[in-house]
Amino acid sequence: MVTPANSRTKKEHHCSIHRSLDLVGEKWSLLIVRNALRGESRFSELRDNLGIPSDVLSARLATLVDAGVLERRSYREPGERERYSYHLTEQGQALKTVLIALQEWGDEYNPSPGGRVSLTQDAATGQHASIGFIGDDGSVLDSSAVTMVPGPAAAISW
Amino acid sequence: MVTPANSRTKKEHHCSIHRSLDLVGEKWSLLIVRNALRGESRFSELRDNLGIPSDVLSARLATLVDAGVLERRSYREPGERERYSYHLTEQGQALKTVLIALQEWGDEYNPSPGGRVSLTQDAATGQHASIGFIGDDGSVLDSSAVTMVPGPAAAISW
DNA sequence: CCGTCTCAGTTGGGATTGCCAATCTAGCTG
DNA sequence: CAGCTAGATTGGCAATCCCAACTGAGACGG
Numbered sequence: 001m002v003t004p005a006n007s008r009t010k011k012e013h014h015c016s017i018h019r020s021l022d023l024v025g026e027k028w029s030l031l032i033v034r035n036a037l038r039g040e041s042r043f044s045e046l047r048d049n050l051g052i053p054s055d056v057l058s059a060r061l062a063t064l065v066d067a068g069v070l071e072r073r074s075y076r077e078p079g080e081r082e083r084y085s086y087h088l089t090e091q092g093q094a095l096k097t098v099l100i101a102l103q104e105w106g107d108e109y110n111p112s113p114g115g116r117v118s119l120t121q122d123a124a125t126g127q128h129a130s131i132g133f134i135g136d137d138g139s140v141l142d143s144s145a146v147t148m149v150p151g152p153a154a155a156i157s158w
Numbered sequence: 159m160v161t162p163a164n165s166r167t168k169k170e171h172h173c174s175i176h177r178s179l180d181l182v183g184e185k186w187s188l189l190i191v192r193n194a195l196r197g198e199s200r201f202s203e204l205r206d207n208l209g210i211p212s213d214v215l216s217a218r219l220a221t222l223v224d225a226g227v228l229e230r231r232s233y234r235e236p237g238e239r240e241r242y243s244y245h246l247t248e249q250g251q252a253l254k255t256v257l258i259a260l261q262e263w264g265d266e267y268n269p270s271p272g273g274r275v276s277l278t279q280d281a282a283t284g285q286h287a288s289i290g291f292i293g294d295d296g297s298v299l300d301s302s303a304v305t306m307v308p309g310p311a312a313a314i315s316w
Numbered sequence: 317c318c319g320t321c322t323c324a325g326t327t328g329g330g331a332t333t334g335c336c337a338a339t340c341t342a343g344c345t346g
Numbered sequence: 347c348a349g350c351t352a353g354a355t356t357g358g359c360a361a362t363c364c365c366a367a368c369t370g371a372g373a374c375g376g
Binding site for chain 4: 026027052053054055056059079080081082
C-alpha cells in the first residue's frame with residue numbers, strides 16, 4: 001500500500017462548498033453515489049454499470065467509506081463465500097439533494113435528445129417533485145430571490 | 159494551442175447527472191461558479207480569491223464559456239485598456255441550487271469548527287432559506303420520501 | 317485434492333490532467 | 347521608451363486516470 005486511503009492529508013477549507021467538493025468532488029464519486037441510491041452495492045455491479053476502471057473504483061470506494069458516505073458490509077449468499085458490499089450512510093443518502101439538483105440542471109440546460117432517463121417523484125403519491133427553496137416559515141421561495149450572504153465566520157474571507 | 163478548449167470531444171451520456179458533471183465536474187469549476195455568484199468576474203479576482211493556478215483558471219474559464227455557463231465580456235475602465243470579465247449566464251445562475259445543496263450537505267455532515275462562512279436567505283425578507291423538495295401541487299415534501307425512478311428513456315440503461 | 321470459476325480487488329505502464337514558477341503581451345503612465 | 351498591470355501562456359514536474367493483465371480466496375466439479 002503506497003498511499004493509504006485513510007490518510008486525509010487535505011487542508012480543511014473554511015468554505016463548506018469547498019470542503020464538500022474535497023469529499024465528493026473527485027471524478028466518479030457522485031456517480032457512484034447516484035448508482036448506490038439506485039440500490040447498487042457490489043463492486044462488480046458498480047464497475048459494470050458505470051464503466052469505471054476497477055482501480056479507480058477501488059480508490060473511490062475507500063475514499064467514500066473513509067469520508068462516511070459509504071459503509072462497507074460483508075455479506076454471504078447461500079453456497080457462496082463471504083463478499084463485501086457498499087451501502088450509503090445517512091450522510092450519503094443526503095447527497096440525493098445534490099444529485100437531483102445536478103439532474104434538473106442538466107435536464108433544463110443540456111437535455112439529452114433521447115429524453116430523460118430518470119425522474120423524481122414522491123414515493124407515496126407518485127407525483128412529480130422538483131427542487132426548490134423553502135423559507136423557515138415553510139413558504140416556497142422563488143429561486144432568483146434567494147442569495148448567499150456572508151455568515152458569522154466570514155471575517156477572514158468568504 | 160495543442161488542445162483546443164472549444165473542441166468538446168466528450169461522449170454525450172444519456173444520464174443528465176453524468177452530462178452535468180462533464181460540464182462542471184472538473185476540479186475548480188463549481189468553485190469558480192460560486193465566486194461568480196458573489197459577483198467576482200475578473201481573472202485576477204478569481205485567481206487570488208480561489209488560489210487556483212492561473213493556467214487552470216484560464217482553461218476552466220474557456221470550458222465554462224464554451225459550456226454556456228459563463229459569458230465573456232469586454233470592459234474598459236476610464237484610463238485603462240480594454241479587459242475581459244466573466245459573468246454567469248442564466249444557465250450559470252441556475253447552478254446556485256447545486257452549490258447551496260453542497261453547502262447544506264457540508265454544513266450538516268462536515269461542519270467547519272470556525273462556523274459557517276456563508277448563509278442562504280431570501281433577498282426580500284432576509285429570512286433563512288433551505289433546499290427542499292416541492293411537489294407539483296406546491297406542497298413541501300419530505301426529502302426521504304422523494305425517489306429517483308426510471309424515466310421514459312431508461313430502456314437502454316439508467 | 318486438483319483444476320476451474322467468479323467476485324473483488326491489486327499491479328504495471330502509459331496517457332492525461334493539475335500544479336508551480338517564470339514568462340509574455342498590450343496598453344497605460346511617467 | 348522604461349516600467350506597471352491585468353490577463354493570460356509556457357515548460358517542467360507530480361499526481362491522477364485509464365487500460366489490461368494478474369492475483370487470491372473460497373465454491374464446486376471430477
